[in-house]
Amino acid sequence: MSTDSNDSTAIDTHSRGPLLLLLGSGVLWLVVSGVLALITSIQLHTPTFFADCAWLTFGRAQALRETAFVYGWLANAGLALGLWIAVRLGGEAMRAGNWVVVGAVFWNLGVSLSLVGIAAGDAAGHPFFQIPSYAQPLLLVAYGAIAVAGVLAWAGRRHETGFASQWYVFAALFLFPWLFSVAQVTLVWLPVRGVLQAIVAGWFAQGIYSLWLAPLALACAYYLLPKISGRVLPAYSFAVFGFWTLIVMGCWTGGRHLIGGPVPAWIASVAIAACSLMVFHYLVVFLNFRSAIGAKSSALYFTSFGLLAYLLSGLVEAVISLRGVALHAQFTFVEQAVQQLSLYGAVSMVFFGALYFAVPRLVGKNWASSSLVGGHASLVTVGVVLLVVALTAAGVAQSHMMFGATQPAKFAEVASATRPWLLVATAAQVALLLGNLMLLVNFAQTVAALVPFRAAANSVSRPALKSVLS
């Protein structure tokens, strides 16, 4: 099998600093959010866990976990991988790498500040938008700095005709600041009135997934599968329709969380219709990838798993948005299960795949440990599957007791009915955390080779390392 051309290698080497910084921060945040996820998972079945600590009370811990996961891990990894694909496909070395470094540093400072603020009680209180008001402008400006490299990658691209990955990357890079700034204005600086906040928050949360994270994941998938398999994507000629369906229809589906709520009925009805129209997008994705699913390599394995989860999540959303089903699934753990399926099962797994593909090329040497890669793959697979299944089962039990009964349900009974499943979910979180720790260790060991002073200090004990760098 041939390796990448020398052009790509030069591009990778040139952009390694900013991208490895972003990826490293992302993996660190992944572990942090894993710890927080474990805490909240335990608190669900054992409420006394950290109950006396105001900083980690369940409501705040949930917000912490979500922020660390989305704005810590997914944002850093997504931006790194997106920029990497953009510069590689653009055929030019990354420009404004320093801007990316500065942006990354301030983005991570912003996320850290957000976490401290949330723990202190300043969370903004909306799904996927818990960032305190004082950290929001910082994140927006930091994002702008990182995105400069993306803009320049676009402007300086060598080939006029674009590839699907490029559409998705540039769409994600372009749309995020609009989404984020609109949400800031309408929810924090000049808050809209009453239930409109819930409507805007739903629109924003859906936009974060459909217009930012999912496009970044799809960009990675569209790049990796033909690259590793060597075959042209079978349905590529209509990939463009799938792209525009996602972009146009994606944000409308947010209203499905407001079914039966204190909003006019048309918001939910339009959202349900949009969820069904989105099936077309998932169909196009399926047609493009059905032949390339496989496990030849870790990147391909993770990407295939992620794509399967993505397709499943799309189908589940279309079904769960129907009012008859939403009646039972609303407000239960089923919604959390669907969210974990989308964010962890789909987007994160594709990011893992792209990470495993990109890092050796950026660093210039293979991953430090093959067994850690395998361990991460197994643990994360088991973790995600267990988590989604356990949360779904807990949600079904909840729904059966609360919505099936004609007399008031005693919440103590509901709690004991869901307890076994929540214990399984905690076990899944342990597996995920262990797997991600393996990734962190592996990543650190792989990147350690780049640190010059360490190489010099170990020059006696690690001759092989020295020869690689000389």
Add this chain to the structure above:
Amino acid sequence: MKNGPLFFLGLFASLTFSFAGVVLFSNYQLGGLTPYYDDSEGKSFPERLPGVAARGQMVYRDLGCVACHTQQVRRPSFGNDQAQGWGERQSVARDYIHQSYPQLGAARIGQDLTNLAGRKPSALDAEDLMKLLYLGQGAMPAYTFLFQDVKVSGQVPKTALKLTGKSAPLPGHAVVPTERAQVLVAYLLSLNTAYDYPESRPVVKTAAKAEGAHK
């Protein structure tokens, strides 16, 4: 992507499309909602929260209670929220116009709180709520950091919780709610949306309408 500007224009137009449809149009419809003035009661609904309760709402928000509790009731024909005793009618947009940060909620790990203070047959009172917050119940954790254990010499403070058994404080001590607990309980006791707006129970217009009948 040969035509770069058109591509980005298309992206922007798509986002504007959903923004205009979901956000702007809703704002046009609901942004100007006014309170409903009732002739016979002589006041407008929804009523504003008293100051203490408004501060309690901020405590509710910063503790993240919305992670487990919803504050929206679904209509009786959609789910059994009414059978659960959470409300006689569905929540409508007008219920939230005086709230700075409505906490609608998306998960019912705990019960819905829209009508906590207005439930029949018996709503909880301040003492019950204080005990609930201090001791926790079922899946709800014990919020001991909202309370203080103070040494008492002589008369026990008026606000001290009446605790017995294992949770009782040591002799010479009393468990007193902090100000945050007091305003939070005041807020919880103000949660009452019993007023029936016209839009919460729309009437079907038929030729001969029977008097006094509604769904």
Add this chain to the structure above:
Amino acid sequence: MSTPPSPQGDRRFDSAANGDAELLESHAKAASKQTDEKGNYSLLPLGLIFGSSALIFWAAVYVTKFSGRYDPKMFDETAPPSTGVEVVAKVDPIVAGKKLYLSACVACHLPDGNGIAGVNPPLAGAEWVLGSEERLARIVIHGLKGPITVKGSQYNGAMPVFGKVAGSGYNWSDDKIAAVLTYIRQEWGNKGAAVSTELVTAIRTKEGGRKEWSPEELLQIP
């Protein structure tokens, strides 16, 4: 610096099958509208077209059916088309009437409806209350002045003006007057018929604004 190809089963490196330029080229060719060897264009699969059309059709039908006419006051998507929100659900007149009585009338006629001897007549068991509605409504709408005999005793108070007429301090709507009259006719053991809003409106329209009635004038009305 090139990276060595990975041996089978080693997960430390994923090899790529082609370079980026190749990738772009091959896919640009796949997406371009070129004819194949036979000179035919490739067509979109029929299944895709039918599938997407079916989805669009279903979505359109759904939105049309459950849109609630995009009315901001329609929270129930299953409400039939004739549903309106302009009509307020009817309030029980006894409940409304009791509230009104307790807000204004109770000061003189007392909660038990027995009034104050010599000044304010009783309402419980009173022939004026259970008798002609025409007289009763006029008392409340326009007020009453002059000695009046109720249940054998004489009372000399002054009944204020309650209706929506000139000089009224209360300006109660016809609905309210009908409600409170219905209440007093059915409380404290009274078994009278309800008074309708239409009757009150008719009386008020007929009489217009005038000074308080005297009992003699009222007795002339059937």
